[in-house]
Amino acid sequence: MLPEALTRALREARHVCVLTGAGISAESGIPTFREAQTGLWENYDPLDLATPEAFLRDPALVWRWYRWRREIVAGAQPNPGHTALADLEGLVPKLTLVTQNVDGLHARAGSRTVIEFHGNLFATRCFVEGCIVNAAEDDAVPTCPACGSHARPGVVWFGEAIPAPALDQSFAAARDCDVFLSIGTSSLVYPAAGLAELAKNHGAVVAEINPNPTGLAAYFDHAIPGNAGKVLPELVAQLGDRQSRR
Numbered sequence: 001m002l003p004e005a006l007t008r009a010l011r012e013a014r015h016v017c018v019l020t021g022a023g024i025s026a027e028s029g030i031p032t033f034r035e036a037q038t039g040l041w042e043n044y045d046p047l048d049l050a051t052p053e054a055f056l057r058d059p060a061l062v063w064r065w066y067r068w069r070r071e072i073v074a075g076a077q078p079n080p081g082h083t084a085l086a087d088l089e090g091l092v093p094k095l096t097l098v099t100q101n102v103d104g105l106h107a108r109a110g111s112r113t114v115i116e117f118h119g120n121l122f123a124t125r126c127f128v129e130g131c132i133v134n135a136a137e138d139d140a141v142p143t144c145p146a147c148g149s150h151a152r153p154g155v156v157w158f159g160e161a162i163p164a165p166a167l168d169q170s171f172a173a174a175r176d177c178d179v180f181l182s183i184g185t186s187s188l189v190y191p192a193a194g195l196a197e198l199a200k201n202h203g204a205v206v207a208e209i210n211p212n213p214t215g216l217a218a219y220f221d222h223a224i225p226g227n228a229g230k231v232l233p234e235l236v237a238q239l240g241d242r243q244s245r246r
């Protein structure tokens with residue numbers, strides 16, 4: 001059973017903002033960012049690969065890593081956590097979903113408005129000009145047809161700025177929302193991890209859903225220990241039931 005205070009806040013909310021991290025895709029079989037990687041990649045730290053410096057140093061290595069991740073995601077399905085968030089859109093007046101994930105699973109689960117704060121794994125763009133490149137699906141690092149530079153995955157690497165539209169929309173939603181749900185994130189990566197504090201400082205009820213309480217747990221009004229794939233369907237069922245009785 002979820003805290004009644006949280007269910008009540010959700011029932012009365014005009015605007016709910018949700019931030020998701022790699023944890024919501026864990027139950028789809030996609031390794032989280034800080035879990036040990038497997039196979040060939042077990043000796044690599046994602047923090048060392050997801051940077052422009054790593055790509056410039058060894059574009060083929062970084063490209064292969066993203067191809068490996070694309071294959072994992074292509075074989076994965078949205079899980080009940082993703083589906084519950086898509087259902088939540090129909091139960092509250094306004095929902096803004098901000099995801100740090102690059103796997104596209106929220107859209108595949110039916111969420112209509114998803115802000116991809118760190119980009120998308122399946123986009124490929126020119127390293128120099130940023131334009132979209134239609135890359136062949138193989139291990140060769142693609143090149144930009146316009147300028148001949150290497151093409152890269154359309155994600156935001158460490159040390160790179162969040163695209164302004166995603167940043168502005170997410171910060172506006174955190175400031176405006178009545179309830180902020182932080183789901184499946186270690187709350188370590190900024191500026192995404194700063195959204196919860198912004199929401200709290202603007203009067204929102206803030207809750208995290210994570211089997212491992214994060215460093216911000218004491219900061220939240222509610223820290224719900226549990227897997228997103230179990231807790232979110234419960235939350236939606238509780239809310240859906242009450243909405244029908246409103």
Ligand code: BV8
Nearest residue numbers: 021022023032033034100158159184185186189190227228
């Ligand atoms: C920026 C895309 C400034 C790529 C990602 C030096 C220079 C510049 C910046 C910095 C710097 N030092 C620090 C910074 C800031 C840096 C940062 O925050 N670093 C951290 C490591 C300290 N941030 C940046 O660089 C950002 N940009 O600051 O730009 C700037 C401004 C102007 C001009 C130039 C620059 C950009 C950060 C974006 C990095 N890209 N992804 C890719 O995917 O390959 S971030 C990456 O980490 C993923 O997106 C991932 O989502 C994200 C966060 O991790 P989590 O999602 O939280 O995943 P994690 O594995 O950590 O945790 C999973 C959680 O799930 C756990 O808590 C677990 O308990 C829980 N869980 C597990 N199972 C479940 C579950 N929860 C629920 N249910 C379950 N079943």
